[in-house]
Amino acid sequence: MNSEKQYTEQSALPSIEGGAGGGSSMLSVKNLHASINGKEILKGIDLEVRPGEVHAIMGPNGSGKSTLSNVLVGHPAYEVTEGEVTFNGKNLLELAPEDRSHEGLFLSFQYPVEIPGVSMVNFMRAAINEQRKYKGLAPLAANEFLKLMREKRAFVELDSKLANRSVNEGFSGGEKKRNEIFQMAMLEPRLSILDETDSGLDIDALRIVAEGVNKLKTPETSTIVITHYQRLLDYLKPDVVHVLYKGRIVKTAGPELALEIEKRGFDWIKKEVEE
Amino acid sequence: MQSKEQYLNLYRECRTLIGQHSAPVMNVLRDEAHDELLRMGFPTRQAEDYKYTDVEALMAPDYGLNISRLDIPVNPYDVFKCDVPNMSTSLYFVVNDRFYTKALPKVALPEGVILGSLKEMAEQYPDLVAKYYGRLADVRTDAITALNTMLAQDGLLLYVPKGVMVEKPIQLVNILRADVNFMVNRRVLIIIEDMAQARMLVCDHASDDIDFLATQVVEVVVGRGASFELYELEETTARTHRLSNLYVSQEADSNVHINGITLMGGTTRNTSRVTLAGRGAHIDLCGMAIADGHQHVDNHTAIDHAVSDCTSHELYKYVLDDEATGAFAGKVLVREGAQHTDSQQTNRNLCLTRQARMYTQPQLEIYADDVKCSHGATVGQLNEDALFYMQQRGISLGEARQLLMRAFVGEVIDGIRLEALRDRLHHLVEKRFRGELGKCGDCAVCK
Numbered sequence: 001m002n003s004e005k006q007y008t009e010q011s012a013l014p015s016i017e018g019g020a021g022g023g024s025s026m027l028s029v030k031n032l033h034a035s036i037n038g039k040e041i042l043k044g045i046d047l048e049v050r051p052g053e054v055h056a057i058m059g060p061n062g063s064g065k066s067t068l069s070n071v072l073v074g075h076p077a078y079e080v081t082e083g084e085v086t087f088n089g090k091n092l093l094e095l096a097p098e099d100r101s102h103e104g105l106f107l108s109f110q111y112p113v114e115i116p117g118v119s120m121v122n123f124m125r126a127a128i129n130e131q132r133k134y135k136g137l138a139p140l141a142a143n144e145f146l147k148l149m150r151e152k153r154a155f156v157e158l159d160s161k162l163a164n165r166s167v168n169e170g171f172s173g174g175e176k177k178r179n180e181i182f183q184m185a186m187l188e189p190r191l192s193i194l195d196e197t198d199s200g201l202d203i204d205a206l207r208i209v210a211e212g213v214n215k216l217k218t219p220e221t222s223t224i225v226i227t228h229y230q231r232l233l234d235y236l237k238p239d240v241v242h243v244l245y246k247g248r249i250v251k252t253a254g255p256e257l258a259l260e261i262e263k264r265g266f267d268w269i270k271k272e273v274e275e
Numbered sequence: 276m277q278s279k280e281q282y283l284n285l286y287r288e289c290r291t292l293i294g295q296h297s298a299p300v301m302n303v304l305r306d307e308a309h310d311e312l313l314r315m316g317f318p319t320r321q322a323e324d325y326k327y328t329d330v331e332a333l334m335a336p337d338y339g340l341n342i343s344r345l346d347i348p349v350n351p352y353d354v355f356k357c358d359v360p361n362m363s364t365s366l367y368f369v370v371n372d373r374f375y376t377k378a379l380p381k382v383a384l385p386e387g388v389i390l391g392s393l394k395e396m397a398e399q400y401p402d403l404v405a406k407y408y409g410r411l412a413d414v415r416t417d418a419i420t421a422l423n424t425m426l427a428q429d430g431l432l433l434y435v436p437k438g439v440m441v442e443k444p445i446q447l448v449n450i451l452r453a454d455v456n457f458m459v460n461r462r463v464l465i466i467i468e469d470m471a472q473a474r475m476l477v478c479d480h481a482s483d484d485i486d487f488l489a490t491q492v493v494e495v496v497v498g499r500g501a502s503f504e505l506y507e508l509e510e511t512t513a514r515t516h517r518l519s520n521l522y523v524s525q526e527a528d529s530n531v532h533i534n535g536i537t538l539m540g541g542t543t544r545n546t547s548r549v550t551l552a553g554r555g556a557h558i559d560l561c562g563m564a565i566a567d568g569h570q571h572v573d574n575h576t577a578i579d580h581a582v583s584d585c586t587s588h589e590l591y592k593y594v595l596d597d598e599a600t601g602a603f604a605g606k607v608l609v610r611e612g613a614q615h616t617d618s619q620q621t622n623r624n625l626c627l628t629r630q631a632r633m634y635t636q637p638q639l640e641i642y643a644d645d646v647k648c649s650h651g652a653t654v655g656q657l658n659e660d661a662l663f664y665m666q667q668r669g670i671s672l673g674e675a676r677q678l679l680m681r682a683f684v685g686e687v688i689d690g691i692r693l694e695a696l697r698d699r700l701h702h703l704v705e706k707r708f709r710g711e712l713g714k715c716g717d718c719a720v721c722k
Contacts, residue, residue, distance in 0.1 A: 073667050076659075101669035113664040117682025126678060127668040134669070166682075167664075183668060 025086075026051050026222050027072075027191055032083035034071045040081070041067040043247035049191065052219045056233055056258055057226045059244035060266045065226045066110060068244065069193045073107045074100050088190070101127075102134035104190030108180040108197045110226075115167035120179075123167045124149065124186055131187060152185040156212040173200035181212040188216075193224045198232035210235030230262040243269050278334035279316045279418075283309060286425050289342050296344045297428035298397035300405045301462070308414040308424035315418045327602035327634050328544045328573045330419065333516050338458035338488050341371065344428070349452045349482065351375055363695065364446035364476060371452060372429045372461040385441055389434040393462055396432040403434065407466055411494045411522035417546070419518050423460050423492040430462035430491075433475065437468040437498070444474040444693055451481040451489060451515065459489040465505075469498035469526070474506075476696060479540075481511040491519040499526040499553060504692055507535045508700075509543060510712065513568055516542040527553025534691055535562040536700065537572045538707050546575045551585035558585075563592045563687040565707050566599035577606040580613040583643075589620040592687050594680055594708075595631035602634040605650065611642040620650040625657060625683055680708050 029047040033040060041064045049055055059065050071078045072085065074097035085092040087103060095103065115123065128148070129139040140148065153163055156178040168176050177197050184192055194213065198206055210232060213223065225236055233241075233255070241257040242249045243266070250273045251257065261269075286293070286309050294302040317334050318325035341347065351368035365384065368375035374392035389396060389403075397404040414421040435441055451459060467473055481487055497503050509517060517540060525531055537543050549558050564572035578587045593601040605620045624633040637650040657679050665675035684704055691697045706712050 075663060096672075097663065097666040098669050098671050101667055107667050109664065109667075113658075113660045115658075115661045115664070115679070115682065117685045118661075118678050122678065123665070123668070123670075126670045126674055127665075130671060130674065131669045187668065 025049065026053075026088060027092075027224075028086045029072075030084050032068075032071065032085060033081045034067060034078050035081055036067070036078050041078075041247055042071065044083070045244075045247070045249060047242070047249065049222050049224065051190075051222055053240065054217075054223045054225065054236055054238045056236075056238035056241045056255075057224060057244055057249075058228065058241065058258060058261055058266075060270070063244045064247045065244050066195055067247075069107055069195045069224070069226060072100075072193065073097060073105060098130065099134070101187070101189075102131050106184050106187055106189030106192045108177070108184060108192065108194045110195040110197075110199065112168050112171075112176040112180055114169045114171075116169050118167050120163045120165060120167055121146075121149070124183070127183070128186060148186065152182055155185045155215055156181045157208055158182045174202060174205035177201055177209055178205065178212070181209050181216075185212065185216055190220065191222045191224070192216075193226065194232075195226045196228070197225075198227055198229060206231065207235070230258050233258050245270060245273055277316055278331055279312055281337070282334070282422055282426070283313055285340070285342075292342055293426065293428060296342065296394075298394045298401075298404070300397040300401050300408055301394070301427065304409045304414070305425050308421045311414045312418055312421040312425060315421065317418050317422075324546075324575060324604075325544075327600070328542065328571065330518065330544070333488060333518070333542060334422075336456065336486065336488075338486070339453065339455045340426070340458050340460075341453075342428070344373070347371065347452055349450065351448060351450050364444045366446045366448070367431075369431055369447060369449050369461065371450070371457075371459045372427065374429065374431055385439050387436040387439055388441060389432060390445065391432060392429055393432045393464060394429040396434075400434075403466075404432065404464065407494065407496050408464055409494075411496070411524055411548075411550075412492045412520065417520060419490055419546075420492055420520050423462060423490045423520070427460040427462035427490075427492065431464070433463075433465045433473065435467050435471040435473045435501075438470045439468075440471065441473040444476055444696075446476045446478070448478045448480065451479075451483070451487045451511065453483060453485060453487070456486040457488070459487065461489065461491045463491065463493040465493065465495045465503070467495070467497045467501045467503045470500045471498065472502045474504040474693060476506045476508065476693070479507070479509040479511055479517065481515045484512060484514060487511070487515040489515065489517050489519075491517070493519070493521045495521070495523045495531075497523065497525045497529045497531055500528045501526070502530045504532040505534070506691065506693070506696060507533075507545075509535075509537045509540050510703075511540045513539075513541045513570065515540055517544065519543075519545045521545065521547045523547070523549040523558070525549070525551050525553065525556040525558065528555040529553065530557045532559040532690075532692060533561065534559075534687070535574065536687075537562075537564040537566065538703060539565075539712055540570060540572070542571045544573045544575070546577075548577045548579070549587070550579045550581055551587065552581050554582050554584045556585045558587045559590075559690065560587065561590045561687055561690055563594075563684045564601055565594050565684065565704065566601060567596035568599065569597070570599045571601075572599075573602040575602075575604045578608070578618070580607070580609040580616045580618065580646075582610075583612060583614040583616070585613070586617040587619070589618075589622075590687060590690065591622045592684050593622075593624040593633060594627065594684060595624065595633055596627040598628070598630040600632045600634075602636075603652075604636045604638065606638045607640070607648065607650075609639075609641040609643050609646055609648065613643045614645040616643060616646040616648065618646070618648040622652040623683075624652075624654045625680070626654060627657070627680075677705070677708055681705055 243251040
């Protein structure tokens with residue numbers, strides 16, 4: 001097997017150009033193993049993300065991309081069996097999902113959940129105020145909160161009608177994804193994981209979503225983009241592209257790797273790995 | 276000895292006393308009720324209609340009764356202070372079964388409207404009361420109705436004459452108040468004549484931590500084109516047992532909305548029997564229950580589509596925590612010739628623990644061929660995907676559960692047509708789920 005080779009490639013990562021922020025790591029994943037229902041999906045992931053960086057994670061279906069994002073945000077169905085993850089110097093794996101969120105970790109869900117009967121306003125208010133409580137701040141006054149909602153809605157051109165409905169209920173696929181980015185704008189995370197945020201989007205919705213993400217970007221914030229396609233990366237311009245296959249990162253390179261995958265698919269990488 | 280004996284003996288021994296402290300119109304039905312109770316006895320869980328609530332066992336303990344109508348000192352305004360946040364209603368109190376006359380509201384009801392003690396009104400207007408009293412509540416088919424008819428001495432009458440609209444909601448607060456384990460038999464008669472309109476909110480409270488057994492029979496007669504809304508809100512104690520039989524009869528083109536909400540109680544059994552007797556009648560029959568500990572809530576409904584072109588919508592939702600049990604029965608009878616019936620029934624339930632139990636039983640009997648009838652029942656848990664989604668946004672698991680539970684029952688609350696009550700209920704439900712129902716925080720006393 002090539003786990004050693006893999007490790008070497010990862011170690012070489014700091015030399016790859018484009019790390020906008022530089023300096024110390026925001027997210028550090030070391031030898032992460034995770035399983036669901038006793039089946040191991042992640043088999044030793046190593047990943048370093050620094051402030052300001054955009055990382056793309058690509059890979060064929062079933063390679064473990066969504067598992068990785070779910071494990072990072074603490075989904076209870078997954079069990080971490082080995083390895084460690086630090087986020088801003090804290091042991092991420094010890095934190096409850098809500099505290100990972102409070103620390104600045106955000107996941108744009110591949111399939112945003114519909115929550116009938118819970119209005120977007122009440123949902124966002126609870127989220128914002130719990131985050132503020134974690135930071136030792138007083139809850140936002142009602143008018144300030146509504147003003148914030150209005151401002152952030154504009155980022156992703158989210159209709160006020162949607163903002164008054166139940167969370168994701170009756171939203172189209174595109175509206176759901178825009179709603180994810182709206183929530184990201186509200187919560188101002190340090191690290192955002194976009195899990196196939198481009199799937200199901202038409203060209204205009206894709207542009208709105210991608211522009212929204214770009215507008216939210218600062219030298220202190222980082223993004224992990226999980227995608228099958230180049231088109232979202234055209235907007236988000238990753239600094240680093242990883243290929244995940246069979247629960248391991250098997251290839252890491254600059255943005256040109258995504259272009260190559262767009263042209264040639266994954267088979268050549270699979271072949272490299274099998275050899 | 277069967278539990279019925281102690282009540283039958285009581286009646287035989289105190290027959291005269293009971294009658295002296297009640298009205299002749301009510302007294303004439305007592306003997307037949309006695310005979311029927313003697314014949315039937317109280318239902319055990321063998322009885323199909325009482326499969327989930329053992330009335331025989333509830334009736335067994337020894338309760339005190341106030342047959343000679345001794346004055347039980349209470350100031351209802353003290354008891355109820357916390358839960359009336361200026362809802363702009365015409366507020367009335369019934370303490371146990373007695374209409375509280377000491378501080379009647381200054382608001383005048385529209386001319387011709389009668390609201391007051393059933394006993395007194397039955398003496399003042401014997402013909403009116405005799406015409407309706409006991410007509411819907413059949414002593415031959417239900418032992419609780421028989422018991423109530425045999426023993427009930429007072430309660431409430433609401434009469435809204437033809438074409439009169441009572442703009443302001445009428446709020447009735449029932450307060451159970453006693454110093455020993457106590458039985459109350461309350462009787463309510465509501466007559467809404469043709470084209471009349473009224474809305475009523477009934478709140479049930481218990482002011483003492485003793486065992487209460489309260490039976491209630493409510494008869495509602497709704498005339499042609501009339502409209503009536505009845506909201507019943509139970510906020511009693513774990514030691515209160517409520518057995519309520521509601522009978523509704525609706526004439527053509529009448530519109531009735533009934534919403535029975537159990538926020539807190541010990542044992543609750545609500546039986547609602549609705550007869551849609553005139554074409555074009557519509558009923559919304561709704562309810563919700565939040566139960567924990569060893570609470571038991573049983574809503575038994577029966578809607579009789581007697582004629583064509585009537586509609587009925589039923590929506591009941593339960594949230595059961597700890598070792599609470601819930602039951603729902605939804606009988607719908609569509610009689611021969613009741614064409615173009617539109618009947619929808621939904622019962623959805625959340626069981627928050629493995630020990631909580633829900634029994635749900637839709638039962639449709641349809642004897643017409645051109646009808647639209649649907650029913651659906653579910654029992655489930657909180658949606659884990661939704662919980663995790665909220666946690667990812669920084670909402671703690673506890674708070675996420677709160678939001679989901681409130682959203683779940685919110686559907687029933689949103690069906691309430693009184694806006695102020697809707698807002699109030701959202702608030703009360705939130706407090707209930709947080710386990711803070713006893714604390715108010717809204718009024719000067721609690722602050």
